[in-house]
Amino acid sequence: MANVLRKEYASFREFYPVYLNEHANRACRELHFTGSTLAIFCLGVLLLSGNLWWLAGAFGCGYGFSWIGHFVFAKNQPVTLRHPIYSFMADWLMYWQMLTGQASF
Template sequence: MTTFKEFWPFYLQEHSNPLNRRLHFVGTFFVHVVLLYALFTQQWMMLWLLPVIGYGFAWVGHFIVEKNRPATFKHPLWSLRGDFKMFYAMCAGKLWK
């Protein structure tokens, strides 16, 4: 894979279980909440929670639900982009099944 466009179908395949997608959604939702809270309150120490929350929910989804390795291990930036693309697609009512 040399482009995100090529990576995206692989990403979706690695997130084929709806419960895994939902766990990613919850984690990414709380990443947004904590980020906004830190920005508005200027409590910058809260920012250390972002990877803990984001990866925590995602890794439960992969290791326990999907039983595969997170794409983050081989493609960290594309995987992060994929997480947000999937989150916003789910906000639009897509990818829930």
């Protein structure tokens, strides 16, 4: 896994299969999905209320659930810190694919 964290990727297309491999654990994927869903909810409440604490809630849910999935269930480290843009893009692509049935929970 250390190679995954240190490797540079030429494109998102090259990165995404590696990202999916890091999320092979079902509980990790489910926690990602739950955290992302709660983050969307928090952002919606932020827009409706104007209360910036909901922004903190969005980050806490999005990253908190995901990182618990990695450290507790998948037993690997999130690639977020090494590849933040690709990781963010991949998280939402995986979310969409799970939501639309293109990827399993």
